[in-house]
Amino acid sequence: KQEVTQIPAALSVPEGENLVLNCSFTDSAIYNLQWFRQDPGKGLTSLLLIQSSQREQTSGRLNASLDKSSGRSTLYIAASQPGDSATYLCAVTGANNLFFGTGTRLTVIP
Amino acid sequence: EAEVAQSPRYKITEKSQAVAFWCDPISGHATLYWYRQILGQGPELLVQFQDESVVDDSQLPKDRFSAERLKGVDSTLKIQPAELGDSAMYLCASSEGLAGMGETQYFGPGTRLLVL
Numbered sequence: 001k002q003e004v005t006q007i008p009a010a011l012s013v014p015e016g017e018n019l020v021l022n023c024s025f026t027d028s029a030i031y032n033l034q035w036f037r038q039d040p041g042k043g044l045t046s047l048l049l050i051q052s053s054q055r056e057q058t059s060g061r062l063n064a065s066l067d068k069s070s071g072r073s074t075l076y077i078a079a080s081q082p083g084d085s086a087t088y089l090c091a092v093t094g095a096n097n098l099f100f101g102t103g104t105r106l107t108v109i110p
Numbered sequence: 111e112a113e114v115a116q117s118p119r120y121k122i123t124e125k126s127q128a129v130a131f132w133c134d135p136i137s138g139h140a141t142l143y144w145y146r147q148i149l150g151q152g153p154e155l156l157v158q159f160q161d162e163s164v165v166d167d168s169q170l171p172k173d174r175f176s177a178e179r180l181k182g183v184d185s186t187l188k189i190q191p192a193e194l195g196d197s198a199m200y201l202c203a204s205s206e207g208l209a210g211m212g213e214t215q216y217f218g219p220g221t222r223l224l225v226l
Contacts, residue, residue, distance in 0.1 A: 041222060042219060091152070
């Protein structure tokens with residue numbers, strides 16, 4: 001069974017700092033990898049989706065990379081803002097469903 | 111922009127009672143998913159529908175949970191009887207294409223269940 005791990009579990013940074021969130025997965029046979037944002041008590045918002053044939057995707061201040069062979073992905077957030085505070089989840093798509101990590105809870109301190 | 115709708119947003123119930131959650135996917139989306147997210151963990155798939163057919167319900171506790179998507183549009187997830195350990199966020203998602211194609215899933219706001 002696919003296992004997805006996210007490190008660190010929690011992260012606090014001062015506003016303006018660049019940061020990297022890490023995701024690793026055990027089975028490289030994936031369709032794609034997604035990064036989601038989840039605010040407390042809310043649903044999931046998709047941030048970036050990387051197809052298995054791609055190496056990275058960018059959206060604004062966010063950049064996600066994928067190294068399928070090593071089972072790793074990173075989410076880079078540039079010039080962090082207090083509004084970026086949330087839990088970030090990565091998920092890999094197997095044949096029929098998404099396998100989620102447990103998330104990284106990010107706090108950006110003004 | 112089209113969204114996945116869920117209701118209720120919050121539900122408090124006593125153990126042994128029955129509860130039901132409703133989900134309306136994005137119009138035209140063939141695949142619908144129900145996930146359960148326990149506090150501090152990532153979501154886990156409970157059941158997946160392709161139109162009105164169940165594709166995967168291997169993680170659904172069938173002794174107490176049931177799900178249906180009778181007309182291949184909206185869906186209901188039921189728990190009877192509810193147990194304390196069922197307290198969680200229940201998330202619905204939908205995707206446009208066929209199950210197993212790795213398409214983007216769009217999530218609803220979720221229903222937070224508290225069982226007392």
